[in-house]
Amino acid sequence: MTLHISTPFVQSQPNSRRLGKPVWLKMEAAQPSGSFKLRGVGALCEARHAAGVQRFVASSGGNAGLAAAYCGRELGVPVVVVVPESTPSRARDLIRLEGSELIVRGGTWAEAHEFALSLIGPRDAFVHPFDDPLIWQGHATLVDEIAASGPKPGAIVLAVGGGGLLCGVLEGLQRNGWSDVPVIAVETDGADCYARSVAEGRPVELAQITSVATSLGARRPCDGALRWAQRHEIHSVVVSDKQAVEAAIRLLDEHRVLVEPACGAALAALDCDTPVLQAASSIAVVVCGGATVTAQQLLDFAARLD
Structure with a gap:
């Protein structure tokens, strides 16, 4: 018996139609605490x-x-x-x-x-919120469930803050024999410490977090996430706050699930011009959730960012 639950892994018909390929959502917003x-x-x-x-x-x-x-x-x-x-x-x-x-x-x-x-x-x-091997092992169960329930995805999309989810998903891919599945690591502009760190080949600490996606608000990524960049195909994508919020609102409209802008960042990457996603035969998105936002706050963010 674990404290977390096994969450749904569902095909998103709206996203699949938009992208012309199967898009699957791992619904971590359904966890009892509201997130992965x-x-x-x-x-x-x-x-x-x-x-x-x-x-x-x-x-x-x-x-x-x-x-x-x-x-x-x-x-x-x-x-x-x-x-x-x-x-x-x-x-x-x-x-x-x-x-x-x-x-x-x-x-x-x-x-x-x-x-x-x-x-x-x-x-x-x-x-610790993200930097502990035990935490990564726990997050890896997310991939175990995907492997048990459906076909191997062509790519996995997830949001990155401090890098705990990223480390866990990569560990899960490795232990399920899916080391060839590329990962798209998504951040918002103003909370993009991982993209900057990978680009420079060393840990980069942001002076401050300026994004509304405060759940991505680690100023530097954990060392484990940077080590994985040397061992696995990881593509960094940075989206705007506006794109992240709009994607979160669209998920609410299309799937009746409320998530934070940090989670919206991963969903927003589906609409970016990313070659690895265009080439993938199917895509799995970790809908990481987040319990600290209301629907009205999402609408207020959208109005302010418009």
Whole structure:
């Protein structure tokens, strides 16, 4: 029994018609905490709980903290989540609703992260939002489910923040014998630390996050994600905030599923002039979800960006 659930892998008829090929959606927005984060965070929390820890301490911009809070409630372990001031009020409310202690500290996730680390006691476990091999192993189950349920995709599209989902999907591809499946790693302009890092061949830290896709708000990617760029075919795509928000609204209209702009970024890549996607016989998109936005906020973003 795992804390995450097996999510639907469905063919998107609207996207398939637009692109002239099968487009499949891995619906991680259906996870109990609202995003794919529950897979990796759940794997980490279960392992630490089995080892006897007394408390989880997490740093987060929103969704990872919500996943940690959910895990703590399910496992009966107290949780402290530290978020920056940029974390939406909806995310804060959802974390509190799970029964966790919420601390708001600093203007950025990096500052919240440093404070969270200072809270760690000898019987606590730290829950990183993306940079932990246990988290990557948990995210890899997403590919296990795709492999069990359907044909091998010609390409996989996903959004990148700190790189945890990317590392997990790549691990999943490798362990399922799908090392030849290219991955399209999508970010929004203003939160594109991975694309810049890959282009320069070294970690690049953004001075600030200027995108509305705050869930992509790591200022630098984890080293594991950069190592994968040397071992697997990864194509970086950067879309605008406007494209990401419009794609999220279109998903809501066509599939009745609400996701954050960070997830909309991956969906927006379907409409970009990307040769590897044009050549792929079929495409799988990780609909990573995100529970910290409302439909009205998406419409407000769209109006502001128009």
